Amino acid sequence: MPTALITGATAGIGAAFARHLAADAYSLVLVARDELRLAKAADQLKLRYGVRVEVLPADLATEEGLAKVESRLRDGVDLLVNNAGFGNAGHFPYVPVENELRMLKVHCEAVLRLTLAALPGMRERGRGAIVNVASVAAFFGSRSTYSASKAWVVNFSESAAATVAGSGIRVMALCPGFVRTEFHQRASMDSSGIPWFLWLKAEDVVRAGLRDLALGKRVSVPDLRYKLIVAIGRLVPRGLQATVSRRIGR
Template sequence: MPTALVTGATAGIGNAFVHRLASDGHHVVLVARTEPRLHEVATEVKAKYGVEAEVLPADLSTADGRLAVERRLSAGGPVDILVNNAGFGTRGRFEDVSVDWLQNQLDVNVTSVLRLTRAAIPGMVERGRGAVINVSSIAGFFPATGATYGATKSYVTAFSEGLAMSLKGTGVRVMALCPGFTRTEFHDRAGDDKSAIPKPMWLTTDQVIDQCMADLARGRIRSIAGWQYKALVGVTRLLPPGLLRRLEAGLGRGRT
């Protein structure tokens, strides 16, 4: 049976990926910081889907945490799908937020994506198959909505698309998943005012993942769920950069 490794596996989109991949017949390796919650999810997944669920506690904001996952990917048995989902946003003005907190965000959102992908790809290329799904964000197309968070997601999207092109013909697929507002714990943790976001802009995790898996099967290198977000990204190609940045700044007020 194939194996999938998912970071940020205990909540939100990551947890939804775990259930989707397990239901499709994948053994799963669950990565997150909180070990008791990891064991709860593993027990649930094994009972519900009859697959193996391996627990790997790791804090991806630390070098030791990243190294533990890198070793599992490179030398712990074949991983057929890697889902780099772990990530977080922050609130507050750039000059007021702790630089250590900003560094943690960079390490989780960017460094871990780079290093875990690098650990997984050689084995996939050698086997002639595999897939990496890097969870980015619509915010990556609108970086002024949050200077540091948007910048990290711009990197994830550009990195994924560039790597996907360089791996053509190897049998290994890489895709950037770019969700918009999705009903998960993410926005609570980031301190967002969810009441300010119009209802039509909200997606469910099932919508995001269904679109992602369909796009992956089609060989696409970017997945965007929801007509509203496809339209928003289309707007970025039409508006002058100066006007686009002014609009973004208004939408992203308060987010770092």
């Protein structure tokens, strides 16, 4: 039975990954900060799907939390989903620097270190996969550090995928648009200005992402709407991108 480790596994896209992979008979290692939510999610998954679920409470913005997850990954997993992430309320340069550094720790350092921890075991077995959850924001400029950190995730994932090509290991950046999750609420962001037709369901994002992973894609942009937005966005000057981004929301 294959094993998947998912960070940020108790809500949103991470929880959708857990449900989808459990339905595919994966054993799960769920990582999140809230131990009570982890235990509840594990109980529900075991009851519904009959799979083995391990919980690993850890804050990836701390050295202790990162080291704990690194240690578990060195024991071996077949799939790593680096999903943990968050947004900051406010815009650069008005967000406190400690909040910006925390974001970079979770979005960039954690992705780097957990990927490095998982790779040796995957190389030894000659198989494995890593999904790094980024965002469509990675392709557009904005007034926040969020898009810059997600651009790093995409670039890193593409570079890592090229490095392990031919080894039986796949690395992919998953870049969804606006998804109905707790993300905006937790960041105290007003999402009322986002048009209804831009919202995606977490389950659809996961389904599309895993399909693209199986196809060997290095970057996955779920949904035709966002594929078109990204394609058009590549032709639009950065200054205009930032203006549009401010108008429809982060």
